[in-house]
Amino acid sequence: MQVGHVAVAFVVSSFAPELTGGRIAVFSLESIIVSFVAHWLPNFDVIPIWLKIAKDSFHCTWSHSLLFVAAVGLILLPINVGWASLAVASLIIHLMADMPSSVGLPILMPWRKRFTVNLWADTGHSGWVAFKGTYMQAWTWLLEGGAFVVLFVRAYQEGVWPFI
């Protein structure tokens, strides 16, 4: 998933009160920042690849596992319970959003078996080929577009822009 991650992160922030037991308000700046940072956190594994510190095969490994989700949740828990809940939800949804890729995710790391729903072929971790290749396939349009439609409905239900 590429652009669809934006919609998915916003949709998560639209459920902030439900996910945090009312600690964080719907579509608040806090909910948006936490959802976005947590949602993008797994993809920061491309930074060491760009810096040539890690190999290409490092992408979609530790950062896309339940161990990583638990670690982030446990780090945030003593700081802010609401942030921890929202971050865990955002991370799990990130894993679900990436699961349809043919490359699969080793969600049970350190067990390296990869799990995939295999709806679209993997096109690499970054760059123009990865971006263009993603949108040459049917399921990406359907799921990513669908995420934006869900965001539209949530914005309407919550009365935020463009529904003020």
Added chain:
Amino acid sequence: MLKRTPLLANIIGGAMAILVILIFEEPGRPFTMGQGLLLYLLCVVTSMGIAMFFDPNAKKAKEEFLKINFYEEKK
């Protein structure tokens, strides 16, 4: 991409937008023309995926990408 694919996406997208409006629009709080148009555009984007299921080029693209391993170690 076949010429009929975007056309098919527009037709399915229109039907999808109407369905979303019928399901989610609250009485006394109708969508404005602009909001309806935005919804239609989002539904067309989503429907592109459905239309591409009937486009052999999309299937071919997936098959081609499946042959490539982007994480193979470079020698």
